[in-house]
Amino acid sequence: MTGSGDRPPAGGGPVTPPGRGRRPVTVVSVSAPLRAQFFPDRIGDRLTTITDATPVDDHAALTGVDLAPLLARAEVLVTSWGVPRLDAALLDRAPALRLVAHTGASVKPFVTPELFARGVAVTQAGQGMARSVAEVALxxxxxxxxxxxxxxHALRAGTSWDRAEQAPPRHEILGCPVGVVGASRTGRAYLELVRALGAEVSVYDPTLSVADAARLGVRLVGLDDLLAGSRVVALHAPTLPETRHLLGARELALMPDGAGLVNTARSWLVDEAALVAELSGGRLDAALDVFDDEPLPTGHPLRALPNVLLTPHQAAGTVQGRRRQGEIVVDEIVRYLAGRPLVHAVTPDLLARTG
Known part of the structure; x- marks a missing residue:
């Protein structure tokens, strides 16, 4: 067995463990409220048993003076949303770093090529969020x-009962044509749920084969056909250059009168100005968990529209989902210690293809 001085290969291959029986120094850069959600009871006990873990409440401490001695010895860094970019300057302060384990999904905001160049393995816990987000999308x-x-909206606004009763035609999900943009982890969890309730599901995803679609029990179609033929369109695509404003004014105009748009993925996917314009006319409805500006400004026009359902980017925040995310992180650290391949590894190629 090799010693801890050997760097692991970048990506999902076997990682070189720090030595049997030794607990790696671990910096847990996760706020106290989130730590309580990710690492409660036995999950937290496992983390502190297998590692010499030090919690850090404020990400800014990673670049400060006080944490320098600890960071210099850290082999594992557990991260959460808002962690600073792991660039050369920060990595120079962490020469022993071997593994970055992110409690969230996307690592794009902070993972740099320098991290992979130094042979540091990266993993993430996005799979733990899929069911929670899929249920909100449902x-x-x-x-x-x-x-x-x-x-x-009508009843809360004080609208008369007779007027509040008025609404566009309503539909059951049984036999409903539902379109899913992106067969991601969350997209697959969502389509499984809506199919179980009897929806007829179509999927647009350039990376999905006809055979894969058949195995999922869905119909593979082009984006225009999906938009024109769906009563509800749910977005689950990644953040990529080619998905920027995937739905603009032209695409939204293809949706049938009375159709609904669900976005629990990323505001990146939709031209928000075009969406507001379409929704303001009342032709479409929408349910949104993500926005261009977060927090959503109090005067934003979306807040005033009666045909829009809004939540403050909290689709993933269930008790069970947070626990799963913490379990994934701890399990990946266990694999690192055993020199086994990481199940949720992020490689440079994967990072380029996902959001």
């Missing part, structure tokens, strides 16, 4: 089909 889908958001 809840959004049902709300749009039954216009519950319109009724809620």
């Amino acid at each position: 809840a959004f889908t049902l709300a749009l089909l039954h216009r519950t958001h319109r009724f809620d």
Whole structure:
């Protein structure tokens, strides 16, 4: 068995463990409230048993003086949202670093080529979020089909009962044509849920083969056909140059009157100005968890539209989902210690293809 001085290969191959029976110095750069969600009870106990873990409440401490001695010895860095970019300057302060384990999904905001160049393995816990986000997307889908958001808006606004009763036609999900943009982890979890309730699902995803679509029980179609033929369109695509404003004014105009758009993925995918313009006319409905500006400004026009259901980017925040994310991180550290391949490794190629 090799010693801890040997760097692991970048990506998902076997990683060189730090030595049997030794607990690697680990910096857990996760705020106290999130640590309580990710690493409660036995999950936290596992983390502190297998590693010499030090919690850091503020990401800014990673670049400060006080943490320098600890960072210099850290072999594992556990991260959460808002961690600074792991560039050469920061990595110079962490020469022993071998593994970065992210409690979230996308590592694009902070992972740099320098990290891979130094042979540091990267992993993430996005799989733990898939079910939670898929369930919210399902809840959004049902709300749009039954216009519950319109009724809620009307009654809260003091609209008369007779007027509040008025809404566009409502539909059941049984036999409903649902379009899914992106067969991602969350996209697959969502399509499994809506198919179980009887929806007829079409998918647009250039990376998905016809055979894969058949195995998923869905129909593979082009984007225009999906938009024109779906009563509800749910977005689950990654953040890539080619997905920027995938849905603009032209694409939104293809959606049938009364259709609904669900976005629990990324605002990157939709031209928000075009969406606001379309929604302002009342032709479409939407349920949104993500926005160009977060927090969503109090005066934003989306807040005032009765045909829009809004949540503050919290689709993934379930108790069970957070626990799964923490378990994934701990399991990946265990694999690192055993020199086994990481199950959720992020390689340079994968990072270029996902959001």
